[in-house]
Amino acid sequence: MKKKIIFEDEKDFMLKKLLKKFKRKPIILLDMDDTIAEFAQPFWTLHNKLFKDFVDYLKVNGWNFDEFSKRGKDAYTLFKYPGLFRNLPPKPYAKEFIEDLREIAEVVIVSDSPSGTSYLETVSLDIDPEHTIDFPHSNPTDDKRMWLEEHFNFDKDDIVFCSKKDRVIGDILIDDKPATYNSFVEANRKIILLDAPHNRDIDTKWRAKDLNHAKKLVYRMLEEMIKEEAS
Ligand SMILES: [Mg+2]
Numbered sequence: 001m002k003k004k005i006i007f008e009d010e011k012d013f014m015l016k017k018l019l020k021k022f023k024r025k026p027i028i029l030l031d032m033d034d035t036i037a038e039f040a041q042p043f044w045t046l047h048n049k050l051f052k053d054f055v056d057y058l059k060v061n062g063w064n065f066d067e068f069s070k071r072g073k074d075a076y077t078l079f080k081y082p083g084l085f086r087n088l089p090p091k092p093y094a095k096e097f098i099e100d101l102r103e104i105a106e107v108v109i110v111s112d113s114p115s116g117t118s119y120l121e122t123v124s125l126d127i128d129p130e131h132t133i134d135f136p137h138s139n140p141t142d143d144k145r146m147w148l149e150e151h152f153n154f155d156k157d158d159i160v161f162c163s164k165k166d167r168v169i170g171d172i173l174i175d176d177k178p179a180t181y182n183s184f185v186e187a188n189r190k191i192i193l194l195d196a197p198h199n200r201d202i203d204t205k206w207r208a209k210d211l212n213h214a215k216k217l218v219y220r221m222l223e224e225m226i227k228e229e230a231s
Helices: 010-020 040-051 074-080 094-104 140-152 178-186 211-230
Strands: 027-030 106-111 123-128 131-135 159-161 172-175 190-194
Touching: 010 094, 010 211, 027 094, 040 074, 040 123, 074 123, 094 106, 094 140, 094 211, 140 159, 172 178, 172 211, 178 190, 190 211
Parallel strands: 027 106, 027 172, 106 159, 172 190
Antiparallel strands: 123 131
16 A cells, blocks of 8 residues: 655655665654653543543643642652553654654654552552542553554664663654753754643744654754764
8 A cells, every 4th residue: 555645745755865875874862751642631631530620731831740730749649540651642643753764763762761669569649538549550661661562663672761861872852841952952962842832932943843843853953964964
């Protein structure tokens, strides 16, 4: 069956052909939550259901969830909700985005690994004065690993779990987190910012409104890098 091309214009097509000829494949680092996985929407839906709250995820325009939840830092306990990270929907175009990047680059996932529950540890969360729920087991890191294998066939060798992404070698990072964006810019490294309500105060020409747009920006950024290397 003929492959569906979502956006490619003539320039993108020619550039992709050029990039394929490079001896060294560039390394594209890719974040997960709110970059290739929908996170904010499912998280706040779960949060609102359990805490009987009404947070609109589109209005969460800061990084600290405790400032938006009426339960404050309890919001972070929900990261341990069993299966949360296993059942996130992929973002629109994520599959095509990763498939196309793999034609010209090595794609490596760099993702934070929220704590789960340790052996024999149970997390108890008060829902209201009469109800408590227990999380007997959660393993966000393996949930993420299985999610990546299921949706995008990622091998574990191409997944790096870490908190500070500027410690990882790669040519371009695609991410939505403001602090990560700033650390890459300060280190004079290439980063494409995936648009989200919590990063709109950042002024950059490398903001992608979605993954379809991010692919175009990756091509443009690689083109710039090739010119820089040649000069
Ligand atoms: Mg993210």
